Amino acid sequence: MEIWTMQGLRHLQVMGSDLPNPSSKDALLPNLLTLLDVSGRSCTRKVIKRIPNLKKLGIRIETGPDDVEPLYCFDNLDFFRELQSLKCSVMNPIFQRVVPAISYNSIFPTSLKKLTLSGLRFPWGHMSDIAELRNLEVLKLRCYAFQGRAWETYEGEFFRLKFLLIEDTDLEYWYVDYESFPSLERLILQHCYKLKEMPSEIGELPNLEKMELVDCHPSLVASAKRIAEEQQSAGNDVLQVSIKSSADDQRKRRS
Numbered sequence: 001m002e003i004w005t006m007q008g009l010r011h012l013q014v015m016g017s018d019l020p021n022p023s024s025k026d027a028l029l030p031n032l033l034t035l036l037d038v039s040g041r042s043c044t045r046k047v048i049k050r051i052p053n054l055k056k057l058g059i060r061i062e063t064g065p066d067d068v069e070p071l072y073c074f075d076n077l078d079f080f081r082e083l084q085s086l087k088c089s090v091m092n093p094i095f096q097r098v099v100p101a102i103s104y105n106s107i108f109p110t111s112l113k114k115l116t117l118s119g120l121r122f123p124w125g126h127m128s129d130i131a132e133l134r135n136l137e138v139l140k141l142r143c144y145a146f147q148g149r150a151w152e153t154y155e156g157e158f159f160r161l162k163f164l165l166i167e168d169t170d171l172e173y174w175y176v177d178y179e180s181f182p183s184l185e186r187l188i189l190q191h192c193y194k195l196k197e198m199p200s201e202i203g204e205l206p207n208l209e210k211m212e213l214v215d216c217h218p219s220l221v222a223s224a225k226r227i228a229e230e231q232q233s234a235g236n237d238v239l240q241v242s243i244k245s246s247a248d249d250q251r252k253r254r255s
Helices: 124-131 200-204 218-233 246-254
Strands: 011-013 034-039 056-062 085-091 114-118 138-142 150-152 163-167 173-175 186-190 210-214 240-244
Touching: 124 150, 200 218, 210 218, 218 240
Parallel strands: 011 034, 034 056, 056 085, 085 114, 114 138, 138 163, 150 173, 163 186, 186 210, 210 240
Antiparallel strands: none
């Protein structure tokens, strides 16, 4: 509770613990810019109003064998008016469980520039909430952040996104509109074992410089190489494809 008296505090890491609700109406942390590893239970409106200038937030949602912590913290995230970086991770996610119902309307602050999600298992259909964030430049989707067979992007989505990482997913079909991802420079797909075809439209993205595939299906690798070759034949020498294997990296470290 004494944290609420530290008005000069700028950075705070709590390692999965709760940030207690302030007991005083005068409690305020106007200089707090970074709050890391806080529990989802701490993201209440009462707390958020007392840290109005937060720029970077990391949330840890703990799961147990018999229960899943509610994701009600997402109902309040849009109250962070200055937030630029958000990381939300479900620790030890239970994949058999149904994701608790949450409100998907305006759950992310429009000020976000960087977003990292892990273990949440949202349906791909709700990716539209993220696609409409006009300031978002970096998006990292790890460990079944989204779950389902298909994802489709539409015209005008991900307007400023420069970096996209998709890691550990059951995605099988990815449909990309020619007018989406206009600013994307780097794409990384890692441990995408079920995705077998890179969308051909990826090669037409005007600013894409590099596709990196790590431990992906051979068919996906072949399609990525084919797209790069087609672009080179058309005079686009900027787009590069990098193929990596975790096994190769481990051998290099041992040697």
